Amino acid sequence: MLEVLLEQRKVRTVDVELAALLVDEQQPPYSEGFYIILLLLKAMHEQHTCLDLHSVNWDNPFELDTRAPVPAFFAPDFDALGCLNALPCTGAEKPLRIHGQRVYLARYDGYEAQLTARFLQLAKQPLELDLPALKALLAHYFNNQNSEPDWQKVACALAATSKFCVITGGPGTGKTTTVTRLLAILQSLYAQAPLHIELVAPTGKAAARLSESIQGAKGGLAETDQAVLESIPEQAQTLHRLLGTVPMSNHFRHHRGNPVHADLVIVDEASMVDISLMSKLVDALAPHTRLILLGDKDQLSSVDTGNIMADICSECTLGQLPHYSNQRAEQLGYLCGEHSYHSGQQSPYALTDHVAFLQHSYRFDGDSGIGQLAYAINTADSKKARYLLQSRASDISYYPLDEGFYSALIARCAEQYSHYLALIAVGATPAQVHDAFARFQLLAALREGPFGVHALNQRIEHHLAQQGKINVQQRFYIGMPLMITQNDYQLNLFNGDIGIIMADDNGEPQAVFMGAQGEARAFYPGRLPQFDKVFAMTIHKSQGSEFAHTAMVLPPLHRGGQGLNRQLVYTGVTRAKAHIELICDARTLAHAIATPVRRASGLYQRLCEC
Numbered sequence: 158m159l160e161v162l163l164e165q166r167k168v169r170t171v172d173v174e175l176a177a178l179l180v181d182e183q184q185p186p187y188s189e190g191f192y193i194i195l196l197l198l199k200a201m202h203e204q205h206t207c208l209d210l211h212s213v214n215w216d217n218p219f220e221l222d223t224r225a226p227v228p229a230f231f232a233p234d235f236d237a238l239g240c241l242n243a244l245p246c247t248g249a250e251k252p253l254r255i256h257g258q259r260v261y262l263a264r265y266d267g268y269e270a271q272l273t274a275r276f277l278q279l280a281k282q283p284l285e286l287d288l289p290a291l292k293a294l295l296a297h298y299f300n301n302q303n304s305e306p307d308w309q310k311v312a313c314a315l316a317a318t319s320k321f322c323v324i325t326g327g328p329g330t331g332k333t334t335t336v337t338r339l340l341a342i343l344q345s346l347y348a349q350a351p352l353h354i355e356l357v358a359p360t361g362k363a364a365a366r367l368s369e370s371i372q373g374a375k376g377g378l379a380e381t382d383q384a385v386l387e388s389i390p391e392q393a394q395t396l397h398r399l400l401g402t403v404p405m406s407n408h409f410r411h412h413r414g415n416p417v418h419a420d421l422v423i424v425d426e427a428s429m430v431d432i433s434l435m436s437k438l439v440d441a442l443a444p445h446t447r448l449i450l451l452g453d454k455d456q457l458s459s460v461d462t463g464n465i466m467a468d469i470c471s472e473c474t475l476g477q478l479p480h481y482s483n484q485r486a487e488q489l490g491y492l493c494g495e496h497s498y499h500s501g502q503q504s505p506y507a508l509t510d511h512v513a514f515l516q517h518s519y520r521f522d523g524d525s526g527i528g529q530l531a532y533a534i535n536t537a538d539s540k541k542a543r544y545l546l547q548s549r550a551s552d553i554s555y556y557p558l559d560e561g562f563y564s565a566l567i568a569r570c571a572e573q574y575s576h577y578l579a580l581i582a583v584g585a586t587p588a589q590v591h592d593a594f595a596r597f598q599l600l601a602a603l604r605e606g607p608f609g610v611h612a613l614n615q616r617i618e619h620h621l622a623q624q625g626k627i628n629v630q631q632r633f634y635i636g637m638p639l640m641i642t643q644n645d646y647q648l649n650l651f652n653g654d655i656g657i658i659m660a661d662d663n664g665e666p667q668a669v670f671m672g673a674q675g676e677a678r679a680f681y682p683g684r685l686p687q688f689d690k691v692f693a694m695t696i697h698k699s700q701g702s703e704f705a706h707t708a709m710v711l712p713p714l715h716r717g718g719q720g721l722n723r724q725l726v727y728t729g730v731t732r733a734k735a736h737i738e739l740i741c742d743a744r745t746l747a748h749a750i751a752t753p754v755r756r757a758s759g760l761y762q763r764l765c766e767c
């Protein structure tokens with residue numbers, strides 16, 4: 158049985174050794190306890206926080222290839238919980254922990270317990286507030302007289318009246334605008350002693366975009382006191398930088414014993430933050446520090462373990478009212494105007510009064526193809542998605558994978574990328590070149606294979622070289638676009654940063670990046686941390702970025718399309734600001750839309766039980 162698992166790469170040798178160690182069995186034949194621990198380790202590799210016994214298909218628990226007979230790992234009447242509880246490694250201070258039907262490795266149980274306790278403690282902390290002053294400020298910054306509730310105003314009211322708040326919403330729903338107004342409101346409320354605010358994001362790219370968005374949104378704050386405006390920070394940093402990385406260690410300089418100095422920490426793109434990093438963040442917050450998480454709950458989960466944003470926003474459903482408590486709804490009525498703010502349903506969820514869900518997109522109006530396509534994907538409406546692709550909406554182009562599509566795609570991409578190359582050729586400034594490059598991006602679901610980024614990068618490069626637009630004889634040729642894949646705190650270059658090779662005054666190639674203040678930063682290529690060429694980028698890597706024109710290629714079902722899911726496709730589509738170009742089989746798209754990923758975790762349950 159073990160050989161089959163190893164052969165089909167369902168488990169790794171190191172997992173086998175760890176499981177054997179935990180159950181204290183030296184060699185085969187192994188017990189059912191050993192196999193259930195292997196199942197837990199497999200779940201961990203798939204970035205689940207725990208193994209949910211309810212969701213195991215006991216007839217084929219390791220999801221083996223069913224073309225061959227699947228061995229029976231467990232007896233038909235197998236009592237998984239009884240077996241786990243009887244293991245010597247299970248218990249409160251032991252490596253394995255059990256909560257209901259959920260099995261954890263101690264470390265992840267610890268993270269989840271810490272997040273639950275800290276979120277709860279923050280949410281329950283009383284705040285002394287001048288409510289009439291807050292009401293007046295809310296009316297000043299949100300002065301529309303709609304018959305419907307203004308959910309941005311509600312989000313501000315929730316965040317101003319609590320030490321913990323989550324604001325979720327799709328692209329262009331105004332998360333940054335709302336937070337900027339919130340900051341103006343808070344700094345006005347605390348004008349005597351302005352709050353020390355830290356803006357952070359999981360990647361350098363996302364931090365730069367947050368800085369840009371806050372600067373833009375501040376421009377829209379007319380009639381705001383100059384001192385208040387000046388007290389709103391504009392520069393965001395990475396979470397790692399806020400916490401202070403310690404070289405060669407997974408610990409940070411800031412932790413419970415040496416907390417971060419801040420009255421308020423705002424985390425943008427929080428869906429990209431894994432459970433370990435989020436635990437370290439909450440551990441490093443001083444007891445009085447407020448926390449606001451911003452992000453799109455429907456985007457891809459973090460690369461590493463966890464699903465925090467989706468877990469916290471479990472009760473948010475498109476088109477539905479939130480389940481705010483009566484007390485909260487009453488408070489919102491006073492602060493934001495008399496409307497109906499709750500579904501009427503009472504929820505046991507401890508954070509129910511701390512989550513704001515923005516559903517109206519200001520970027521995409523009702524007629525926008527991109528907005529409708531994102532909505533159709535999110536609501537699992539494949540028919541609508543298919544209709545939209547065929548409908549010739551002005552902001553959607555659709556190319557099925559018919560004969561000749563590949564060379565046509567490469568030619569279109571080469572054409573798009575010609576613009577920034579032409580600008581380099583005429584000596585345009587780095588800012589102009591970067592602007593032109595950022596107008597178009599090809600995204601791919603996979604890294605390998607003909608539909609993967611490696612092959613696409615090579616083909617586009619080859620095409621441009623044939624047209625004489627780049628000279629690939631040089632390793633670092635003029636015009637080569639690259640994306641940093643490893644943080645380098647000394648150089649201030651971060652995972653996701655995009656650089657373009659341009660010539661210095663002596664004609665030597667250097668990688669030019671744009672800094673947060675719009676300044677060009679140049680490095681000789683030999684000094685760069687790890688990077689990839691980036692004519693094509695994986696959808697995963699595109700998180701936290703947006704492009705005016707985004708093209709996304711999905712492989713057919715038999716070439717890797719089976720592995721796609723709803724969040725991946727949604728994330729890709731919502732990178733587009735003005736135009737989305739989809740290159741795929743309709744069947745692949747339908748399959749992805751019908752396949753949501755839900756990572757197992759107990760965060761929501763714990764927050765319902767406390």
Ligand SMILES: Nc1ncnc2c1ncn2[C@@H]1O[C@H](COP(=O)(O)OP(=O)(O)OP(=O)(O)O)[C@@H](O)[C@H]1O
Nearest residue numbers: 309326327328329330331332333334335370519520
């Ligand atoms: N209440 C509003 N009224 C009019 N325009 C708005 C409002 N809120 C936001 N906008 C506009 O919508 C656009 C998107 O807003 P914003 O950048 O705040 O959204 P977001 O949710 O942070 O977007 P994303 O994270 O997808 O970039 C901006 O141009 C902003 O000016």
